Amino acid sequence: MKRIIYAIWALMLSLITLHVNAQVSNGLYRALTDANSARVVALGGLPLPMHDGDLQTVVFNPSSISPEMNNQMVLSYVGDFNIGTNFATAQFSHTFEKLGSFAASVQYYNYGSMQYVSESGNVDGSTFNVSDYAVTLGWGRELTDKWSIGANLKYAGVQYESGQAGALGVDVAATYWSYSNWAFTLTARNIGRQIYSRELNVTNKWLPFSVDFMASKKLNHLPLTIILGYKDIQHWNKLYKDPLDLSGYYDPITGQYQEPSKASKFFTNLGCHLVVGGELALGKNLFLRASYNYETFRNMGVPEKRSLVGFSVGFGVKIKAFQLDYARSRNNIVGSPNFLTLRVDLSKL
Numbered sequence: 001m002k003r004i005i006y007a008i009w010a011l012m013l014s015l016i017t018l019h020v021n022a023q024v025s026n027g028l029y030r031a032l033t034d035a036n037s038a039r040v041v042a043l044g045g046l047p048l049p050m051h052d053g054d055l056q057t058v059v060f061n062p063s064s065i066s067p068e069m070n071n072q073m074v075l076s077y078v079g080d081f082n083i084g085t086n087f088a089t090a091q092f093s094h095t096f097e098k099l100g101s102f103a104a105s106v107q108y109y110n111y112g113s114m115q116y117v118s119e120s121g122n123v124d125g126s127t128f129n130v131s132d133y134a135v136t137l138g139w140g141r142e143l144t145d146k147w148s149i150g151a152n153l154k155y156a157g158v159q160y161e162s163g164q165a166g167a168l169g170v171d172v173a174a175t176y177w178s179y180s181n182w183a184f185t186l187t188a189r190n191i192g193r194q195i196y197s198r199e200l201n202v203t204n205k206w207l208p209f210s211v212d213f214m215a216s217k218k219l220n221h222l223p224l225t226i227i228l229g230y231k232d233i234q235h236w237n238k239l240y241k242d243p244l245d246l247s248g249y250y251d252p253i254t255g256q257y258q259e260p261s262k263a264s265k266f267f268t269n270l271g272c273h274l275v276v277g278g279e280l281a282l283g284k285n286l287f288l289r290a291s292y293n294y295e296t297f298r299n300m301g302v303p304e305k306r307s308l309v310g311f312s313v314g315f316g317v318k319i320k321a322f323q324l325d326y327a328r329s330r331n332n333i334v335g336s337p338n339f340l341t342l343r344v345d346l347s348k349l
Helices: 003-024 038-043 055-059 262-273 292-300
Strands: 072-080 084-095 100-119 125-141 147-160 163-177 184-196 212-217 223-232 274-281 284-293 311-319 322-329 338-343
Touching: 003 163, 038 055, 038 284, 038 311, 038 338, 055 072, 055 125, 055 147, 055 338, 125 223, 262 274, 262 292, 274 292, 284 292
Parallel strands: none
Antiparallel strands: 072 084, 072 338, 084 100, 100 125, 125 147, 147 163, 163 184, 184 212, 212 223, 223 274, 274 284, 284 311, 311 322, 322 338
């Protein structure tokens, strides 16, 4: 069994190398990068370095799949009532003694109705739908009392009016946790590409690939877990020339672009890679969560308007076999999606 595991991981590492050499930018299927559950969103929307048997974490971090998730079911709903988008996710996990633990997830993203508009700007009143979906099968195994590994196999599809496309991808992850309450997770997500397309002109067929490193520390004398993340390791430069010039880099007289200093570029890029969050336990059944993503603030905020863009907050409540989680993420100055997740331990019913 160990030889099979090592062979699988050698294959996964070779795929990662091929993928990094083939592309460095995001492609289609951006829905694969959106967090689908309230707890993950509230703590930064990245792979969580958690080892507490929460099925919510497995879509981004398959190495968190464990026997503690056996017969868990998770239902998540995301609604942004300002723009009419709705996301839904269903998950289930089961453990087999010899094969390891498995988790299946189905995600559906409905972006609402779009109006047909002619090239001249005429609107005839008719509409069409735009949606994404993804089906994921994950596997995880604890190698020792400190190491676990996991992988996701996923199929993603898009339906844009009459256009359709589909893609295959994999995630691989490894988690290390210490006796001093530290945990570290390294993930490579969305390794894959498009396999077919109908009536869609897609120039970049690679999935939105990302390598993320996450760390968590549960404090000894305070019921607080701190989350630190470094995302998109494969792509350092996050800067771009904004044609709207919201940051004032274009000279108003000459119109020439004034390059920021090297120090400014370095610290801006570094900040765009970092995510920080925390989870505070108020007893055994109530949790408060918050996180901050500087890249979201830089890309979606408006310099002249103070806002909480980049912040996410949420809470969780446990009641016997049930856990209810809620999160609200400030992604821009207009709308803030609401995330609601219900987790049920079917073994306790």
